[in-house]
Amino acid sequence: MSLSKSAYLIREGFRSIRTHGFMSFASVTIITACLIIMGSITLLSLNIDALIADLEQQNEVVAFVDESIVDEASAEALKTDIMNVPNVWGADFVSRDAAMTSFMSKYDDRLMEGIDSTVFRHRFVIHLTDISQMADTKAELEAIPGIAKVNAQIEYADRFVRIRNIVSVVSLILTVILTFVSFFIMSNTIKLTTFGRREEIAIMKMVGATNSFIRTPFVIEGLILGLLGGLLGFLAVWGIYTVLNSSLLDTLTGSFVSLIPFNRVMFPMLAAYVGVGVLIGVFGGVNAIRNYLKV
Amino acid sequence: MVQMTDVTKIYDSSSTVALDGINLTINEGEFVFLVGPSGSGKTTLMKLITGEVRATAGEIVVNDFDMVKIRRRKLPKVRRTLGVIFQDYRLIENMTVYDNVAFAMRVVGAKGKSIAKRVPYVLELVGLEGREKRFPNELSGGEQQRVAIARALVNNPRMIVADEPTGNLDPVRSLELMLLFEKINEMGTTILVVTHEKELVNAFSKRVITIDDGHVISDDGDGYYSYELE
Numbered sequence: 001m002s003l004s005k006s007a008y009l010i011r012e013g014f015r016s017i018r019t020h021g022f023m024s025f026a027s028v029t030i031i032t033a034c035l036i037i038m039g040s041i042t043l044l045s046l047n048i049d050a051l052i053a054d055l056e057q058q059n060e061v062v063a064f065v066d067e068s069i070v071d072e073a074s075a076e077a078l079k080t081d082i083m084n085v086p087n088v089w090g091a092d093f094v095s096r097d098a099a100m101t102s103f104m105s106k107y108d109d110r111l112m113e114g115i116d117s118t119v120f121r122h123r124f125v126i127h128l129t130d131i132s133q134m135a136d137t138k139a140e141l142e143a144i145p146g147i148a149k150v151n152a153q154i155e156y157a158d159r160f161v162r163i164r165n166i167v168s169v170v171s172l173i174l175t176v177i178l179t180f181v182s183f184f185i186m187s188n189t190i191k192l193t194t195f196g197r198r199e200e201i202a203i204m205k206m207v208g209a210t211n212s213f214i215r216t217p218f219v220i221e222g223l224i225l226g227l228l229g230g231l232l233g234f235l236a237v238w239g240i241y242t243v244l245n246s247s248l249l250d251t252l253t254g255s256f257v258s259l260i261p262f263n264r265v266m267f268p269m270l271a272a273y274v275g276v277g278v279l280i281g282v283f284g285g286v287n288a289i290r291n292y293l294k295v
Numbered sequence: 296m297v298q299m300t301d302v303t304k305i306y307d308s309s310s311t312v313a314l315d316g317i318n319l320t321i322n323e324g325e326f327v328f329l330v331g332p333s334g335s336g337k338t339t340l341m342k343l344i345t346g347e348v349r350a351t352a353g354e355i356v357v358n359d360f361d362m363v364k365i366r367r368r369k370l371p372k373v374r375r376t377l378g379v380i381f382q383d384y385r386l387i388e389n390m391t392v393y394d395n396v397a398f399a400m401r402v403v404g405a406k407g408k409s410i411a412k413r414v415p416y417v418l419e420l421v422g423l424e425g426r427e428k429r430f431p432n433e434l435s436g437g438e439q440q441r442v443a444i445a446r447a448l449v450n451n452p453r454m455i456v457a458d459e460p461t462g463n464l465d466p467v468r469s470l471e472l473m474l475l476f477e478k479i480n481e482m483g484t485t486i487l488v489v490t491h492e493k494e495l496v497n498a499f500s501k502r503v504i505t506i507d508d509g510h511v512i513s514d515d516g517d518g519y520y521s522y523e524l525e
Contacts, residue, residue, distance in 0.1 A: 004407055
């Protein structure tokens, strides 16, 4: 394609956006709105995921060292064996003295009168990579010689896993539905602009324009509108998220729940927004004009 | 050049037989009127030439293209050898006279320089010099049809096909338009005018093909429109 022809087609794309100002505005608004909803759902699901991951970290397994191992050093030596168990990413040794101190701090001192630390066992506080495999890991930890007993709250772990799965599935379904919705709305919007121009298209066909020549300005129009919608949607979500995050920090819940910083998801999010916007725009344009090219 | 051999067109949707066994040849450089009452098949015949509809049976050759076997992708090539004119002008309302004509050249990929040279020449040929910057709705019907003729001519087609070009014009403008067609014909372009205006046809001594009910009922070398048809 020659330079002057490409320049002409690009100019035509821009001209069409200008001359169909209201429809262009409507298209951009619709893409922006859909992307804001999609982005909010994605961010919500990312945050729930992060929250659950956080809770998982706090969901520890406690392995008690056998009473026969008395001295601290040989008890602590078991750490190597524990770390060798798959799915274990951390193990903190807690001596019987430390365990008693921590226990006493929680309860009334009088309860502990006449009791010394030998009542307690040395123990390890163990963190798992994947809590869904907690039962297997528990069995493997119990198999280590020198470990007497492992306390693991398998029921809680299962519940967390279930919640996380539900959240992922629901957000996936919603995202797919919204992608289709915005594609169809976009396509119909461009269809309305092409409807007003079917005469023009018919004339182009009559004087011998090729289909690609007729299609290109519409594709460029869709591309520009999609790009614009994507960028606006991204900026809007960025703004909303930042405001939400800072207002949440001011409230009481903010001290328990914190949102993922936007910086961490900014670039993948921007890429996804621009990508989805452009795809919806281009395919919307191609789809909208298809019927008029059949003459 | 148009050559039709045993051409039949039946519309699928209504099973209407629009054309039935048409045989006709229009040679390079001819001026032909195609006449007949409403519903006789005139428009279908024209659409077969421009490739808007496909024949159900028979053979059609238009400017060396086989219109029966041609792929849809190749239709733009045929259309670039034809200039098509309609009763309702079909101009783009938000483009100036100049742009309406230049548009037809851009669409087929002409260079800016040749557009700048050719468009004023064609506008002058149809008598629209000085009207370049006007918009279609600022022109009279006759002037608008001249813009359409300029647009049809600008790519130097081998043949002009006009479907009821004077349908919306008064008798004086219609006559002027026909004289313009005659002038274009004298420059070597084949002209096919579809019409049902008797007086106009009979004012010129041209070849007249009459069709009725999908059949060619007369093909007369020197301009006679049968009155019995009306």
